[in-house]
Amino acid sequence: MGAGRGDVTVLPEAVDALREWQREGAPFQLHPGDLGWFWRFGEEALTAAVRVWRRDGRVVAVGLLDSPGLLRCTIAPDAQQDESLARRLAEDVSDPERGVLPAGKVCIDSPVGTRFKELLFSRGWQTDEPWTPLRRDLTSPVPDPGARIEVIGPDRAHLHAAVIRASFERSTFVDERWHTMASGIPYADARSLVAYDGDAAAAAVTVWSAGPGKPGLLEPMGVHRDHRGRGLGRAITLAAAAALRDLGSSSALVCTPSSNVGAVATYRSAGFEQLSEIADLRRD
Missing domain, CATH: 3.40.630.30 (Gcn5-related N-acetyltransferase (GNAT))
Structure with missing residues (x-):
C-alpha cells in the first residue's frame, strides 16, 4: 500500500473513487470537481499532483497537491478509522523522501473525524486558519x-x-x-x-x-x-x-x-x- 503517482491511468481511478465517496451528511471532503478545476493546468500537471493509496487493488485514499505545500486528502468512508491505513498515510505525509509532501512548512486538508487526522495531531501538526463550508x-x-x-x-x-x-x-x-x-x-x-x-x-x-x-x-x-x-x-x-x-x-x-x-x-x-x-x- 503506497502513494501512487505519475501514471495517467490514476486519474480515472481517482475521479471514480471521489464520485463514489460523496454522500449526504459526510464531512466536507475532496470532490471530483476539485480535480476537474485543477485540470485547467493540463492532464500531465494533474497526474503529477494526484496521490492514490490502494489496498488489494482498491483505491482507499486520494490526495491532491493543490499547491506545493498543500495536500488535500480524503479517505474511503469504510476506511476512515482503519489504523494501518491511517499510520501509512501519516508516515507518507510526514516523510519528505516519500514524495507526498515537500520538506518545510506544509498543510493538509482532510475530513474531520478520521483516525488519520488524530495521528497527525499526535505527531505535532497544528490547526491552521479556519474555513467555512456551506x-x-x-x-x-x-x-x-x-x-x-x-x-x-x-x-x-x-x-x-x-x-x-x-x-x-x-x-x-x-x-x-x-x-x-x-x-x-x-x-x-x-x-x-x-x-x-x-x-x-x-x-x-x-x-x-x-x-x-x-x-x-x-x-x-x-x-x-x-x-x-x-x-x-x-x-x-x-x-x-x-x-x-x-x-x-x-x-x-x-x-x-x-x-x-x-x-x-x-x-x-x-x-x-x-x-x-x-x-x-x-x-x-
Whole structure:
C-alpha cells in the first residue's frame, strides 16, 4: 500500500473513487470537481499532483497537491478509522523522501473525524486558519436568480475566463485553460455559467456534479471587480444551485476562508446553510 503517482491511468481511478465517496451528511471532503478545476493546468500537471493509496487493488485514499505545500486528502468512508491505513498515510505525509509532501512548512486538508487526522495531531501538526463550508439542499426548486444567465460553451469560453480573471487577484485563467479544463473527465458532469449586468458578463461559476443523488460543488465562483455590490454574487450562486439540481445533485456545496465574510454572506443570501468551521492541519 503506497502513494501512487505519475501514471495517467490514476486519474480515472481517482475521479471514480471521489464520485463514489460523496454522500449526504459526510464531512466536507475532496470532490471530483476539485480535480476537474485543477485540470485547467493540463492532464500531465494533474497526474503529477494526484496521490492514490490502494489496498488489494482498491483505491482507499486520494490526495491532491493543490499547491506545493498543500495536500488535500480524503479517505474511503469504510476506511476512515482503519489504523494501518491511517499510520501509512501519516508516515507518507510526514516523510519528505516519500514524495507526498515537500520538506518545510506544509498543510493538509482532510475530513474531520478520521483516525488519520488524530495521528497527525499526535505527531505535532497544528490547526491552521479556519474555513467555512456551506450547503444548500436541492430537494425543492431553486428561486429565479433575477439576472440573465448564460451556460457557457467552447465558443464563449473567453467570457467566463475574463470574469474569473477579474474576480481573483493573480488569476491566470485564460480561455485556453477553460478549454483544457473542459477536456477533463470530470467536466462531463459540469457546467460553466455567466451572469450579466446589462450587456456585460459580470459573474461566473463552474459547478461539478458527482452524479445523481450526490452533493455537487461550486468551484470557482467570482464576481467581476467592476460589478460588485449589485447582487450578482447571489444571482450566480442561485443559478449554480439550479444547474446542479438539473444535473441531479442532491445538494450544492462550497467552502470559503472564514475570513472572507463577504463570500460567506453571499452564499447565505442564496439559501446556503453555514456549517461548522473546518481547518487545515499545518506542520511548520
